[in-house]
Amino acid sequence: xxxxxxxxTAPPDARRTTARSLTETVFRARxxxxxxxxxxxxxxxxxxxxxxxxxxxxKDLLLNASILILLAVGQxxxxxxxxxDLSVGSVVGLSAFACGKFVSxxxxxxxxxxxxxxxxxALCGLVSGLLVSFGRVPALVVTLGxxxxxxxxxxxxxxxxxxxxxxxxxxxxxxxxxxxxxxxxLTLIAVAVLTAAAYYLRAYRGxxxxxxxxxxxxxxxxxxxxxxxxxxxxxVLSGAVAGFAGALWLARFGTVVADNxxxxxxxxxxxxxxxxxxxxxxxxxxxxxxxxxLLLTTVGSVLVVLKVDSFWQSAITGALLLAAISIDxxxxxxxxxxxxxxxxxxxxxx
Numbered sequence: 001x002x003x004x005x006x007x008x009t010a011p012p013d014a015r016r017t018t019a020r021s022l023t024e025t026v027f028r029a030r031x032x033x034x035x036x037x038x039x040x041x042x043x044x045x046x047x048x049x050x051x052x053x054x055x056x057x058x059k060d061l062l063l064n065a066s067i068l069i070l071l072a073v074g075q076x077x078x079x080x081x082x083x084x085d086l087s088v089g090s091v092v093g094l095s096a097f098a099c100g101k102f103v104s105x106x107x108x109x110x111x112x113x114x115x116x117x118x119x120x121x122a123l124c125g126l127v128s129g130l131l132v133s134f135g136r137v138p139a140l141v142v143t144l145g146x147x148x149x150x151x152x153x154x155x156x157x158x159x160x161x162x163x164x165x166x167x168x169x170x171x172x173x174x175x176x177x178x179x180x181x182x183x184x185x186l187t188l189i190a191v192a193v194l195t196a197a198a199y200y201l202r203a204y205r206g207x208x209x210x211x212x213x214x215x216x217x218x219x220x221x222x223x224x225x226x227x228x229x230x231x232x233x234x235x236v237l238s239g240a241v242a243g244f245a246g247a248l249w250l251a252r253f254g255t256v257v258a259d260n261x262x263x264x265x266x267x268x269x270x271x272x273x274x275x276x277x278x279x280x281x282x283x284x285x286x287x288x289x290x291x292x293x294l295l296l297t298t299v300g301s302v303l304v305v306l307k308v309d310s311f312w313q314s315a316i317t318g319a320l321l322l323a324a325i326s327i328d329x330x331x332x333x334x335x336x337x338x339x340x341x342x343x344x345x346x347x348x349x350x
Contacts, residue, residue, distance in 0.1 A: 071264065
């Protein structure tokens with residue numbers, strides 16, 4: 001007599017884990033490819049113009065990317081939950097102007113300006129988060145409305161006024177221009193925030209729950225995850241980071257007007273998606289978003305060095321965004337098809 005041993009069917013949780021691991025592997029590979037493209041871009045530009053990688057050239061690259069990296073970190077947390085925040089650029093402008101008004105003509109130190117910026121941004125994020133999570137209004141509608149409200153408030157408050165660097169305390173300006181061992185303070189701050197966010201998303205339950213919400217809101221709800229509170233927290237974090245970036249904008253440039261960072265929201269979303277954070281949520285990392293931000297700012301610097309019309313920066317950014325979304329869609333469809341075929345074969349054999 002021959003005994004036949006039946007192979008147990010893989011439980012749903014195991015299949016979901018396998019699908020998630022495959023997806024993460026694909027997006028990790030894309031992060032590596034972005035890093036490779038970035039290296040080739042930098043080396044190619046250096047070959048054409050050796051001054052591109054001079055000490056000042058590298059410092060400028062890092063400074064240009066630092067604020068965008070911060071914004072990409074906050075945006076990534078929101079996008080992971082299948083939402084979006086289109087108000088980050090206007091929050092940067094409002095926060096920068098508020099901090100400029102606060103420190104102008106005074107001896108306030110940089111810490112107070114940073115705290116004010118974080119507070120302004122967190123308040124804006126709180127309003128958006130409440131409407132999206134508890135009001136159940138589509139994120140696109142809410143954050144687009146907030147964009148115009150914040151911009152209008154900023155213009156009304158500024159009345160054409162400009163904050164000049166001469167009126168900003170030296171302690172604030174030093175934060176934007178100082179460095180340690182040639183590495184700008186702003187870059188060190190951006191890396192610190194990036195590292196903290198990455199660690200939280202991977203090591204803490206609240207961070208892992210953001211991935212779960214983005215992967216399957218219904219499954220997250222059945223698992224008892226407080227979806228509304230997590231989404232609200234994501235928006236508050238995004239707003240706080242944008243407000244923090246606004247204070248650093250003041251430190252970086254000194255001169256502030258009402259429309260600072262105008263249009264940056266689309267650049268931030270592009271950096272996040274190009275960096276491998278799926279626009280449909282649940283997949284990606286802040287490290288990839290940071291690479292996307294560094295790639296976009298490097299493209300802008302390369303075009304300047306090569307004396308190419310700045311119009312092409314927007315065109316290249318748009319092309320990268322469309323390519324990233326298309327790749328995400330193709331990869332998702334192929335992996336879904338492959339998993340279905342494998343599960344069907346497994347059931348058939350059983």
